[in-house]
Amino acid sequence: IEAIDFLKKLNETIYMEYPDVQVTAEESTSWPMVSRPTWLGGLGFGFKWNMGWMNDILRYMSKDPVFRQYHHSKLTFGMWYAYSESFVLPLSHDEVVHGKGSLWGKMPGDRWQKAANLRLLFGWMMGHPGKKLLFMGSEFGQEREWNHDFSLDWHVLEDDIHKGILLWLKDINNFYKKTPQLWEQDYDPAGFEWIDCGDLSSSVVSFLRRSKNGKEAIFIGNFTPVVRSGYRIGVPRNTVWREALNSDSSLYGGSNMGNQGRIKAEKILFHGRQYSIEATLPPLSCLVLLPEETDE
Secondary structure (H helix, E strand, C coil): CHHHHHHHHHHHHHHHHCCCCCCEECCCCCCCCCCCCHHHCCCCCCEEECHHHHHHHHHHHHCCHHHHHHHCHHHHHHHHCCCCCCEEEEECHHHCCCCCCCHHHHCCCCHHHHHHHHHHHHHHHHHCCCEEEECCCHHHCCCCCCCCCCCCCHHHHHCHHHHHHHHHHHHHHHHHHCCHHHCCCCCCHHHEEEEEEEECCCCEEEEEEECCCCCEEEEEEECCCCCEEEEEEEECCCCEEEEEEECCCHHHCCCCCCCCCEEECECCCECCECEEEEEEECCCEEEEEEEHHHCC
16 A cells, blocks of 8 residues: 555654654554554554553543442553553543543542542553653643633642642652653563452552563552552562552642551562552552662
């Protein structure tokens, strides 16, 4: 097909002449090898938007938490095909225009729950394999739909709840940049491992991200407004696990539930692992844990 040959030649030429740029495909079909090199039979794009992940996660997050257990696969299905392309996880302009409302508007509950859900969504995206894309205004939870005729609603940052969303995004971005576990093996299955993806009734999901030198980071998402006390999770090593990030911190407008900064592993077999921790999971929260001896 001439159009396909054109795309291949275009990508080859761009990367040859400008090797420091990236060409990304906003593409929603099942056409294979979009982000694979042309010499392997691919189209030669650097990345491909993961439209399936975007649709699944937004449909899931829009559900009232009491019903999320019946849509649990929306959280986990993306990992079945996560390594078929070099994906970007897009929360893009497409989802905040043409009557679709804002990300804030898609979140269920009162204002506190909307903000907590947004922080949880951004934390989940940061932990999930794939590069990240977030459309302007969403970083502080703009409440109205984006409109090209108006500026962003910066005035909402006078409200502490929106300041908290913005601060959370700043902190997880900074954490991402200095934590190779989250990006070094984005497109290698060795960089990701489920801890537990099957706790439907609690709507809790946990997984590991791993760097090339074997350092781990644990992500735990509690997708209900219920505090989960004494929640046991299998861990890969017997050490103290530091609570590096907690989206429920009062710094971000949360209820300040947590684990006092650290959790000691115990030699209790759980989730097929020799060691485990007993954690408190705050409501509608994302926790990120680092083992102390690998925390730089």
